[in-house]
């Protein structure tokens with residue numbers, strides 16, 4: 112286990128099992144150097160426990176990198192609850208809230224795939240170290256806004272146009288972020304090709320945004336300007352990469368690259384990749400700054416800085432002929448190591 116922690120430079124990992132509620136939860140904390148670790152709570156089914164542990168670890172590190180490049184005073188953390196076949200949400204998330212509380216504020220939880228304000232409200236009865244409850248705005252709106260502006264920056268850099276009118280965007284995943292992003296893109300005049308494993312979401316997107324639909328696995332083959340992954344991670348992998356017919360990959364999903372190698376290969380293929388943890392920082396910015404009672408205008412200003420950071424990464428990638436994913440990692444690591452422990 113320590114080898115795994117060392118590999119990802121993880122500071123702490125906590126486990127909680129509760130037989131009564133069926134809770135099997137993991138909280139990974141990458142670093143608290145910049146402040147309490149903040150990161151969402153995933154509630155998904157996993158084939159085996161190791162996959163859940165790896166998810167928590169990888170995502171926690173991404174949160175540190177995300178926070179330091181977004182300029183918010185948080186460390187990186189993530190939690191995963193392995194979704195049981197049968198469960199009472201009130202009981203399960205009450206126990207999880209107690210787990211979060213037991214860490215005395217070193218970890219602050221938030222929504223992520225599989226959780227919503229409903230679960231956060233249950234957690235909030237047990238701890239104040241929680242964001243994105245129903246008393247707050249949905250952070251996904253801020254994530255979508257940041258991704259939208261990041262796509263604009265990528266299109267400007269790669270296609271030399273300031274407008275999204277007529278730009279073809281293949282959007283994978285129409286959940287909290289994907290659907291809000293589709294709305295913004297549609298309003299800006301982009302043409303959408305969408306996929307989701309949930310047919311209801313696809314139908315809604317087709318009706319609302321005059322989007323074309325493709326089967327979930329066919330989204331990689333769509334000829335487009337931008338491929339926007341907004342579902343789950345690991346979708347840029349040896350099987351999918353050679354199929355991509357886009358100029359830009361820019362979406363909200365965390366850990367889009369299966370390995371660092373795919374980042375290099377995208378660069379070699381001339382596809383501009385907007386590093387996931389940079390472009391999708393809007394939700395973290397909102398959660399962090401709202402938790403610290405900062406006014407909305409400061410939150411919007413900070414969210415708008417995402418596209419500036421991306422533009423700098425794109426420029427460095429061009430001048431150094433290096434993958435954007437490597438440039439972003441180097442930038443985040445340099446900033447993190449400049450902060451004293």
Ligand SMILES: NC(=O)c1ccc[n+]([C@@H]2O[C@H](COP(=O)([O-])OP(=O)(O)OC[C@H]3O[C@@H](n4cnc5c(N)ncnc54)[C@H](O)[C@@H]3O)[C@@H](O)[C@H]2O)c1
Pocket residue numbers: 222223224225250251252254283284285286287288289306307308309312327341342343344363364365391392394395
């Ligand atoms: N919500 C946020 O503010 C936020 C912030 C940063 C990063 N993210 C990341 O963005 C991604 C989406 O987040 P979300 O909150 O919208 O999650 P969500 O669970 O609301 O939506 C995910 C959507 O993807 C769909 N999906 C799953 N597998 C798919 C597949 N193979 N093909 C097509 N669609 C598929 C699901 O049916 C669902 O509609 C996740 O990777 C999440 O970690 C979200």
